[in-house]
Amino acid sequence: MRSSSFLSGILRGYTVLMFAFVFAPIAFSVIFSFNSARFPTIPLESFTLHWYQTIWADPDVWEALRNSVIVSLCTSVLATALGFATAYTDYRYNFRFKSAYLALVLLPPTIPLIIMALAMLAWFSKIGASGELWSIIIAHTVLAAPFAMAITRLRLNQMDKDLESAAWNLGASEWRAMREVIIPFCKPALISAAFLTAAVSFDEFAIAWFVSGLNKTVPVLILEIVQGNIDPQVNAIGTLVFMVSITLVVAAQVFFSLRQSKSST
C-alpha cells in the first residue's frame, strides 16, 4: 500500500498523540511530585524532595503500605490458587451447567466497583466482618480470581493433552500428575497471575474504601488526601507506587519470557 504512505504517516502521528494523552497525567504527577508548590499550578516552582520526605516520615503512609502489601500478597495467593483450580476444571472436565459455572467465575470484573463495594459493605456488616483487613482480601480475591483463571487457562491450552494421561499411564495418581506435571507446566502462568492479581489488588480503591473501616490501604489513603488536604504528597505516593508496580510487571514479564525461552530450548 505504497500510495497510502502519507495516510500511514498521519495515522502514526495520531497514535503518538494518543499515547501522549494517555501518558500526560502520569508524567505530570511525576513532575509535580518534585515541585515545591503546595498547590500544584503552572509555572513550576523550585525542585524539592519535600513531598517524598513528608511521606517517608509519615507513619500513616507506612501503615497503609503495610496494609496494602498484606492485602495484595494474600489476594495474590488466594486468587491465583482459585484461578488455577477453576482453569484446570475448565480445561479437563465437561459437566452440566458448565457455562453457568464459568459465568459465576468470570462475571465479577464486569460489575461496576461501586456496586460491588456497596454489596460487599452490606454483606460484611450483615455477617459481622466489616472493617477488617481480610474483608478487603476476600473482596479483592473475588475481583482478581478471573484474571488468574484467564492467564492459567491460556497456558493450559498450550499443554499437550497427552502429557497428563501419559503420567497416569505411567502409574502416577491424579494427585501426583497434578503435582509433578500440571503445576510445573503452569508455573510461569501462575507466577504471572500472582503478579497481576497483586497489582489488581494494589490499585483498587472503591471496594477498599467502603469495607476497610480503619484499615486503610495506599489507594484509600490517596483518596482521603484527594478528598481532604489535597497536597502533592499524592503525587509522590503515586510516583512511588507506579515505580513499584512497573518493576513488578517488568520483572514478571522478564521472568516469564526467560522461562519461555528456556523451556523451548
Place this chain on the structure above:
Amino acid sequence: MTFKATDILKPTRREILKISGAAALSAPFVSRAWAQVTEINMLAWYGHGEADIVGEYEAANNVKFKPKYYAGGDNMLALIAQSPPGTYDLILSDGEFVQQLNAAGYIEEMNAADYPFDDMLHSDFEKFPGHWKDDKLYSMILRGGHLGVSYNKNSVSAEEAASYKCFWKPELKGKVGHFDWHLPSLGMMSLYNGNAASLFDVDEAAWTKLKETTLSLRPQVGGFFDYGGTFNSLKNGEMQAMCGIGDWITGVLERDGAPVASVIPKEGGIQFTESYSIGKGSEKADEVTKFIQYMMSADGQVKSAQMKAYPGFCVTKAGRAKLQEVDPKEAARSGQVEGNSNDPIALINEGRIHYRDIPKQQSLEDWNDFWSEYKNA
C-alpha cells in the same frame, strides 16, 4: 518413577512456599510490634489525626491514633452505626450532632471536672447546646470557626461580600462553588432570606421560600465539592466564590498567599463547633480523656488553631493568650486578638453569629433530599 524436569523445578516451589509461609507468619508479628503502643481509634473530620496535631502527643505518651475521616454529620452517624460498638474511642463531631450521638447511645458520659470550664472565652461554650443532658457532660467543645461569604478578592469586592447577594452577581455565573453538604449551604440561604436566629427553625412557608431562593442560585453554580475539591477550585481560580464555607478553608489558602478571604456578611454568619466525645464502650476512655485534656490545654489549643488541614479558633482564654504569644501572625490573621474587628468572640457577642444546628421543623432527610434535588436541578 521420577520426572526429571519436575525435580529441577521442585526446590523453587519449596522456596516459594517458604517465602509465602514466612510472609504469613511475619504479618501478625508486625502487627504485634505495632500493638505495643496503645492504638486509639478516632473518627474525625480530615486533619484531626494528622501528625501536626497528634504527632507530639503520640511520641510523648506511647499512643498511636488511627483516624477515620468523614465529611458531614450524617456521614459520621452512618459510620458509627455500621461499626460494632466500641470501634471508635474518640469521636470528633460537629456540635449540633452531639445530641444525636447521645440519643443513639453512641457516647459516654464525661467528667466535667476534668476540663477547663472556668477558662472559657465565651459563656456559651460552658453549656453548649446539646453537650449537656440532665446536667451531665457528654461532649467537650474544642474549637470553632465561622462560615460566611468566601470569595476571591480579584472578582468580588469587600463591599459586595458584605451580603450573600454577591453569589448572584452575574459575573460569577458558573464560578460559585458549593461545599457539598446541605447544612451550611442551606443555612446561608436561610440567613439570606432573613431568617436570622431561626435559620434552622423554619416553618413550612419559610422552607418553601428557602428552597426557591436556593434553586435560583443554581445557574450560578460551577460545582459541588468535597473538602479537597473546594480547596483546589478556590486556589486555582476555577471558583471565584464559595458557599457553605468560611475561614476554615480560605484561611489555609491565605496562609499560602492566595487572594481569597472570608467575611461574615450583614445577614449574619454560621458557627461550626467541633467537640470531642468518648465512644460508647471504648476500653481506652482514660487515654482518651488524657488526650482531650491535652487538647484543651494552652498548647493543645494552639495546635488546633494552627492545624494544617484547617484552622479553628481557640475556646479557652489560656489558649488564645498562648497563640498570641507564640504565633502573633496567625492570631492577627484569624482575628483572635481583643479589639480586632474580626474577633470571633466579639462577633458572637454582637449577635452576628448563629450556631449551626440541625433542622428543627423538617427532618435531616428532607434537607438531604432537597440537596440531591438541587444538585440535579
Place this chain on the structure above:
Amino acid sequence: MRQPPRYLTFRVYQGVDLSQLNPVQNASPTERRMDIFALTWRLPIIVWQILFFVGPLLFMVAMSFFLVKNYVMQETFVFDNWSKMFSRGYFRDSYFLTLFLATLSTIVASLVAFPASFALAFKVSESTRRWALFLLIIPFFTSYLVRIFAWYVILAESGAINAVLSTIGLRPYTMLNTKFGTIVGYMTLTLPLVVVLQTFSLANVDRNLVQAAHNLGCSPWRTVYTVIIPLAKTGLIVAALFCFILSFGDFVSPYYLGGSKPPTLPILIIDTTKSGQQWPRAAVIAVVMMATLITIAFAAITLAYRKRASR
C-alpha cells in the same frame, strides 16, 4: 528439558491408545464418578463465589426492601425505597445523565481509539506493536486517582493547557467541572483498554482478505468499512462494552473533573450511603444500574455475535 517426546515414544512402545484413558474424551457422556480429585478443583470457586459474590449481590437486592430507622437498618420487606427513589425527579435525571455520559464516553473512546488501533494493527512492525501494547498496560498499574488529580493541573483555568492558549493570545477555556472534564476522566480510565482490545481484534483480521479487497480495487476507506470493521466487529463491540461498563460505574471522573454537576448514579450511591445510613436506597440505585448493564451487555453481545454466525 521437558519430557513429552519420551512419553510419546512410550506410548508407541505400549501400543495403547492413551486417549481412551483421557477423561476429557470419555467424561462428558457418562460422568457419574464425582471423585474427590475433581471436586477439589471444582468446588472452591463455587463456594467462594456464592459466599462472597452471589451472596453480597443477592443481599443487596434484598436490602433494597429494608427500612432505616434512626440510622439503623431494619430487615423488612417494603417497597418504600423503590417508590421513594422512583418518585424523585433527580433520580430519573441522574439515570439518563449517566446513560448519556457513558454512551458518549463509549462513542468517543471507540472513535478516538480506532485510528490508533488501526495503525498499531496494520502499520507498524510486530515488535513496535508489542512495545505499544506493553506501554498501554502501564496505566493500569498507576493509581487512577493520582492520574485524575494530575488532570486538575492540566485542565484548570490556571493550568497547563490554558497557559499554552494564553501565550497565543486566547482566553482561558473552562474545562474543569464540565462534561468535557468528565469525558477526559473517562478516557483516562478506558482509552488504554479500548485500544488494547481493538488492536487485538484488528490484528486478528485475516490479511489475505484485506489484500484481496485491495487487489480488487477497493479503496482504503472502503476496505476499512466493508472488510476490516465487519471482520473485527466482535472485538470492537466487546471493547466498547467494557468502556461503557467502566464509565457507567465510575464516580471519580464525574466528581473530581465534572464537579458533580449534576451527579451521576455512582455519585448518588455514595451520597446516599453517606447520608444517614440510607444503604437501602443506595441499593435501589445499584440494582437499577445492574439491570441496565445486564440489558446493555446482553444486547451488545447479541449484536457482536449474530451476524458472524449467519456468515
